[in-house]
Amino acid sequence: GKEGYLLTVNPKQVNVTANTAAGLFYGIQSFIQLLPPQIESNTVVKNIVWQAPCAEIKDYPRFGWRGLMIDVARHFFTKQEVKEFIDDMIKYKYNVLHIHLTDDQGWRIEIKSLPKLTEVGAWNVKREGTFNNFAPVTPDEPKNYGGFYTQDDIRELIKYAKERFVDILPEIEMPGHSLAALASYPELTCTPNSSFVVNSGEPFMNWFDGGFAALVDNTLCPANEKVYQFAEKVFTEVAQLFPFEYIHMGGDECAKNFWEKSDQVKTLMQKENLKNMEEVQSYFVKKIEKIIESKGKKMIGWDEILEGGLAPN
Numbered sequence: 001g002k003e004g005y006l007l008t009v010n011p012k013q014v015n016v017t018a019n020t021a022a023g024l025f026y027g028i029q030s031f032i033q034l035l036p037p038q039i040e041s042n043t044v045v046k047n048i049v050w051q052a053p054c055a056e057i058k059d060y061p062r063f064g065w066r067g068l069m070i071d072v073a074r075h076f077f078t079k080q081e082v083k084e085f086i087d088d089m090i091k092y093k094y095n096v097l098h099i100h101l102t103d104d105q106g107w108r109i110e111i112k113s114l115p116k117l118t119e120v121g122a123w124n125v126k127r128e129g130t131f132n133n134f135a136p137v138t139p140d141e142p143k144n145y146g147g148f149y150t151q152d153d154i155r156e157l158i159k160y161a162k163e164r165f166v167d168i169l170p171e172i173e174m175p176g177h178s179l180a181a182l183a184s185y186p187e188l189t190c191t192p193n194s195s196f197v198v199n200s201g202e203p204f205m206n207w208f209d210g211g212f213a214a215l216v217d218n219t220l221c222p223a224n225e226k227v228y229q230f231a232e233k234v235f236t237e238v239a240q241l242f243p244f245e246y247i248h249m250g251g252d253e254c255a256k257n258f259w260e261k262s263d264q265v266k267t268l269m270q271k272e273n274l275k276n277m278e279e280v281q282s283y284f285v286k287k288i289e290k291i292i293e294s295k296g297k298k299m300i301g302w303d304e305i306l307e308g309g310l311a312p313n
Helices: 021-034 079-091 151-162 179-184 225-241 257-261 263-272 277-294
Strands: 005-009 014-018 055-059 067-071 096-100 167-174 205-208 211-214 246-250 298-300
Touching: 005 021, 014 021, 021 055, 021 079, 067 079, 079 096, 079 151, 151 167, 151 225, 167 225, 211 257, 225 246, 225 277, 246 277, 257 277, 263 277, 277 298
Parallel strands: 067 096, 096 167, 167 246, 246 298
Antiparallel strands: 005 014, 005 055, 205 211
16 A cells, blocks of 8 residues: 555665555654664663664554644644654654644634734733633733744644655634634624633633533634634635645534524524524534635534534535
């Protein structure tokens, strides 16, 4: 296949044979792992015996998609740290990096047509300790903790990953997990006249047996036409940046208690004959799928996009 290889180590030589460059690359990773562990040291180690055991390894993947996710939204990782994560991935022959770029705690990708997403949404207040136990942010606390990737940074990471046979799958989380977007553009809410701040680890969701509810509305409004104009801009730029065939739209853990109170949502339900809040979310997901597909990409999401009826593709 495209990623398999044959690695032979005998007393005289080492051979790696493969059908493609990817197979050769994975064969070299396995050879490196036969050598002494000290070669992975970040400091100089002297007197290493550069010896590998004799072996014959025929190896090919069981799965074509071998993914790991990195969450850069809750806690920002620098471009260099993401590269180091990719370096570790390839030792285990992972080939898809799912990068979680947006959430309640931060918006991490430059969208040129929506500059506030990174001017406002990429920054919160530094807190240390146990997440979800912090005191609310006060107006005088500096919001200077976080960061984001410029579009050039993203291109650099994609190139770095591609050279190591890794594809990057971008995730733009919606309609829940959207406090960073709402802090930047509060007009995208179902609860007008609310003020939003990027979450710094203070409680904003109430989790209980059998479900959850939001203490602060952290959802994009499915009945607000501005939300779909926003999504159109975001996914246009994301699709142009990322060559991978999929875009992930999140879709999980969307609290609906503020939707239930919204006159806009009630009007939408009557107009579109939607029976419950799951169908309201499904209506949203189907609209987002059309936007993503109009950019030449396929949509992927967390399992909650099944609720209320699955989008066509």
